[in-house]
């Protein structure tokens with residue numbers, strides 16, 4: 001997580017909170033969690049640290065709508081996000097066919113695929129429970145490719 005960055009005590013706390021968060025927190029939420037561990041941390045420090053970690057490729061910024069950037073560590077591996085437009089819940093998943101399709105489209109246009117993103121904004125079907133979604137996402141997650 002550190003990659004040669006100079007890590008002060010406060011930065012270290014923020015970095016730790018981030019690597020333990022798997023729910024794509026925004027800066028306000030990171031600040032709340034970090035200040036539980038160290039109440040001297042200010043929201044400005046969290047902003048600065050997040051920007052620094054992002055510039056160094058340790059963090060990735062996500063945009064799930066709603067006007068706030070959300071973050072996750074870059075070592076989470078390739079995966080996609082589905083955002084429940086009603087609850088705001090974020091479901092992570094992978095899909096091998098989708099990646100293959102994108103590679104094919106890119107090749108047909110004469111390019112080599114370097115990276116891509118996919119965000120699905122969706123509403124849960126009335127007859128599908130949270131558990132069913134979790135189960136499906138878990139299954140998909142096992143097949144997650146790690147570079």
Ligand SMILES: [Zn+2]
Nearest residue numbers: 072076081092
């Ligand atoms: Zn994610």
